[in-house]
Each structure stands twice: as structure tokens, then as C-alpha cells.
Amino acid sequence: MKNYFAESLWSPQGWTRGARLAVAAGRIAAAADGHGERLGRCVLPGMPNLHSHAFQRAMAGLAEKQTNSSDSFWTWRETMYAFAGRIGPEDLQAIAAQLYVEMLEAGYTQVCEFHYLHHQPDGKRYADPAAMSLALIEAAREAGIGLTLLPTLYMTGGFDGRPLSERQRRFGFDVDGYLSLLQQLVNVENAALRIGVALHSLRAVPEKAMREVLAAELTRGMPVHVHIAEQIGEVQDCLALRNARPVEWLLDNLPVDARWCLVHATHMSAQETQRLAQSGAVAGLCPTTEANLGDGLFPLKAYIDENGALGIGSDSHISVSPVEELRWLEYGQRLATRHRNIAVSVANHSVGETLFAAALRGGAQAAGVGVGAIAADARADFIVLDDDSALLAGRDEASLIDTFLFAGNANLVRHVMVGGDWVVRDFRHRDRERIAARYRATVERLAARV
Ligand code: ZN
Numbered sequence: 001m002k003n004y005f006a007e008s009l010w011s012p013q014g015w016t017r018g019a020r021l022a023v024a025a026g027r028i029a030a031a032a033d034g035h036g037e038r039l040g041r042c043v044l045p046g047m048p049n050l051h052s053h054a055f056q057r058a059m060a061g062l063a064e065k066q067t068n069s070s071d072s073f074w075t076w077r078e079t080m081y082a083f084a085g086r087i088g089p090e091d092l093q094a095i096a097a098q099l100y101v102e103m104l105e106a107g108y109t110q111v112c113e114f115h116y117l118h119h120q121p122d123g124k125r126y127a128d129p130a131a132m133s134l135a136l137i138e139a140a141r142e143a144g145i146g147l148t149l150l151p152t153l154y155m156t157g158g159f160d161g162r163p164l165s166e167r168q169r170r171f172g173f174d175v176d177g178y179l180s181l182l183q184q185l186v187n188v189e190n191a192a193l194r195i196g197v198a199l200h201s202l203r204a205v206p207e208k209a210m211r212e213v214l215a216a217e218l219t220r221g222m223p224v225h226v227h228i229a230e231q232i233g234e235v236q237d238c239l240a241l242r243n244a245r246p247v248e249w250l251l252d253n254l255p256v257d258a259r260w261c262l263v264h265a266t267h268m269s270a271q272e273t274q275r276l277a278q279s280g281a282v283a284g285l286c287p288t289t290e291a292n293l294g295d296g297l298f299p300l301k302a303y304i305d306e307n308g309a310l311g312i313g314s315d316s317h318i319s320v321s322p323v324e325e326l327r328w329l330e331y332g333q334r335l336a337t338r339h340r341n342i343a344v345s346v347a348n349h350s351v352g353e354t355l356f357a358a359a360l361r362g363g364a365q366a367a368g369v370g371v372g373a374i375a376a377d378a379r380a381d382f383i384v385l386d387d388d389s390a391l392l393a394g395r396d397e398a399s400l401i402d403t404f405l406f407a408g409n410a411n412l413v414r415h416v417m418v419g420g421d422w423v424v425r426d427f428r429h430r431d432r433e434r435i436a437a438r439y440r441a442t443v444e445r446l447a448a449r450v
Contacts, residue, residue: 003036006043008397011374012357015397023380026420030376039384042400045374046109046381047322048363051263051284051313054096055117058443059083060318073231073293081167085121086446093135098439100143101429102320107413109381110367111145114198114225116152116171123169130184137193144423148367150198150225153178159203159237175212182218192419194368196223202238202246223259223368230264230295247272256281261366266296273299277308282362286315287328297332301342311362326355326405352402384415
């Protein structure tokens with residue numbers, strides 16, 4: 001048992017002044033005695049990152065040149081596929097470990113990895129069909145971040161059921177192969193590793209296969225993630241072939257509830273927005289990626305007014321920062337409505353506290369693990385802001401989180417604990433140099449293969 005002390009500790013329930021914390025076996029214990037080690041002036045829960053494609057970290061910045069005047073998500077996807085074609089298990093581990101170090105230094109302590117890069121580039125299975133999944137598990141272990149691994153079912157190249165293209169072949173599984181991969185991974189679950197289901201999208205998984213996966217005993221109680229309504233083209237195809245909008249179709253046809261995370265859910269009617277909020281599912285919002293890809297804006301105000309659950313993900317990793325995700329979530333709304341201070345609730349008029357609390361709660365729900373709050377029996381994940389930062393001077397509890405999220409560009413996350421271990425001290429991950437050197441060598445090698 002180790003005791004800690006914080007002048008101000010914030011959790012979604014509110015502030016505690018002069019908080020004493022006890023950590024035992026990686027969890028927050030019920031009570032603490034004595035003074036304990038001083039953590040700092042402001043302690044917050046670690047943030048779950050609910051949507052990641054780790055390999056895309058290595059191509060951030062490579063798709064920012066115009067190739068034609070109608071560049072879109074679909075032209076970006078071609079660059080992404082070309083890059084994905086070069087990555088093997090060792091490369092993936094090197095890239096993911098670097099990404100996870102960056103996440104931890106930014107204040108993320110759990111990541112949901114939506115993983116579809118399963119096979120060799122030509123579609124052949126690796127000798128161990130779980131090789132790429134195990135590379136991600138190993139990367140998370142090295143970095144010391146909590147992992148919800150979501151192996152992804154990917155079967156078809158469009159709503160019409162067309163086969164996978166050559167570049168998509170390494171993503172493909174049939175239902176039986178997919179369930180045996182899940183079973184193999186469930187066997188290695190532990191306190192830092194949770195396994196869940198990901199259905200790539202309505203265009204990539206037929207309805208029958210979705211039902212089969214969800215009916216399997218193995219998947220009962222697992223988190224279920226799906227990409228949905230990210231692009232207008234997807235809405236149009238779904239309307240044409242299924243006579244319903246994507247979110248509408250999903251809510252009408254599958255048992256969507258609090259286990260589910262609908263990633264993006266950008267293009268929804270007023271009725272879909274209300275129904276998604278009422279379902280209890282989490283909307284998985286990735287504002288910097290959605291901005292980078294030109295996806296569109298999530299109907300945030302209407303969704304918050306209906307008490308909808310939400311969380312944030314860094315998705316393509318064009319940016320790796322909970323501050324920037326939440327900032328852009330709010331700023332997109334301000335730019336579109338020409339108003340300020342949009343994301344607030346009746347109970348709390350602070351935009352920072354409203355968004356930070358919502359993303360902690362929704363992120364933990366989507367990850368399927370007991371994180372996102374500093375409370376008895378939660379995993380001991382927390383971040384300590386920089387006492388020495390000039391940005392925080394003169395800020396009391398009422399404005400600390402607003403300042404953290406909306407002021408300046410310096411990273412204010414000074415120390416980070418995950419499961420009772422200090423993984424970041426004084427802004428630096430404990431294994432930063434080794435992991436960065438390996439990443440550099442890997443990306444230089446991959447770039448030379450173009
Ligand atoms: Zn995604």
C-alpha cells in the first residue's frame with residue numbers, strides 16, 4: 001500500500017481539496033491514512049482513448065498534398081492502404097509502442113485499438129494468425145498503457161457485398177476465423193488487457209455475419225465498436241441499398257446498448273441523434289481526424305441535451321492529445337454556430353469540466369474497464385498537472401480544467417500513473433529513448449521501401 005496526497009483532486013463527481021489516496025495492487029484503495037507522498041497541486045483521472053489505428057501514426061503528415069481538386073477521405077484511404085501494405089508484426093510493434101508512449105505523455109492511460117491489419121500483405125495468414133494482434137499487445141505492455149484490443153471483422157468491399165480489393169485482402173476474416181482469433185486473445189486477457197469486438201463498418205460486414213458474431217457465447221458482455229456515418233457517401237449507399245440511414249439502420253436492426261461504441265456517427269438526422277443518445281451507446285468522436293479528413297461535424301449540442309454518452313479517440317493520430325481533441329470538439333461547434341461555450345450541461349456551465357467528465361465516463365464505458373475516475377476500486381490511473389506552469393498561475397479550482405483544455409500549447413501533463421506504476425515522470429516516459437530509437441529505424445526502413 002502506498003499513500004499519496006494532492007492539494008486538489010478532480011474526478012467527474014467534482015473537486016476534493018486535500019485529497020489522500022491509497023494505491024494497493026494497482027487499484028485505488030478505499031481509505032488512506034497519514035500524509036503520504038505529495039503528488040502536486042492538481043490531480044485528474046487518466047483519459048481513455050477510445051479509437052486508435054496504431055499503424056497510421058507512422059503516416060501522419062504524408063497525406064497533406066493535394067493530388068486532385070476533389071481530394072477526400074477516399075483519396076486519403078489510398079495513401080493509407082499503400083502504407084499499410086508495408087507493415088509487418090515487428091514494424092507494428094515499434095510504431096504502436098512509440099504511439100503509446102506519446103499517448104501516455106499526453107495523459108491518455110487506456111487505448112481502444114480498432115485493429116484490422118491482420119494478415120500478410122498478400123492476404124496469407126501469418127504462421128500464428130494472431131501475430132499482428134500480439135504485436136499490439138506487446139507494444140502496450142512495453143509502454144505500460146491499458147489496452148482494449150478490438151480485433152476487427154472486415155469481410156466485404158462495399159454495401160453491395162463485393163469482395164475485398166487486393167489492398168484490403170490482409171484485413172479479411174470469415175466469421176469462424178474471426179471467432180477463433182478472439183478466443184485465442186481472450187485466453188491472454190489480464191488487468192491491463194481487455195478484448196472486445198469491432199465490426200469494421202456496415203459496408204464491410206454483412207448483416208448476417210454481425211448477427212452471428214453477436215450471438216456467439218464468447219462475445220457476450222464484450223464491448224462492441226463499429227465505424228458509422230463518417231462520410232456522406234456511406235449515408236447515400238446505405239439509403240440506396242437498405243432504405244435507411246446508417247445509424248437508423250443499426251438502431252433498428254441490432255441490439256445497440258451501453259456495450260456499443262459508434263465511432264464518428266457524424267451524419268445523423270435529429271431523430272437518429274436522439275435515438276442514439278437514448279440507446280446508452282457511446283458516440284466515439286475523433287475531432288482532429290474528422291477535421292483532417294474533412295468528414296463533417298457531429299451534432300454535439302443536440303446530443304448533449306439528450307444526455308448522450310461520448311468519448312474521444314485520436315484515430316489516425318494526426319494529433320495525439322486529449323486537450324486538442326476536446327478543444328476541437330468545442331471549437332468546431334463555435335465556428336459552425338457563431339456562438340461560444342456550447343458543450344455545457346444544466347448542472348455544469350464549465351465547458352472544460354463538462355467535456356472532460358463526459359470523455360472520461362464514455363471512454364471508460366467504451367473500453368469496458370474500470371478507469372476514468374479516481375474512486376475506490378478503480379484502476380490507479382491518474383495524471384498530475386505541472387505545478388510550475390505559468391499557465392496555471394492564479395487559477396483556482398473553478399477554472400483549472402478550462403485552463404488545462406483551452407489555454408496555451410505547452411503540455412501540462414507532468415506525471416502519469418497507470419495501474420499503480422509511474423510511467424511518466426517530469427514529462428518523460430520511462431522508456432522514451434529506446435522506443436523512439438527503434439521507431440525511427442523502423443519508419444526510415446519503411447519509407448525506403450516506397
Ligand atoms: Zn477508425
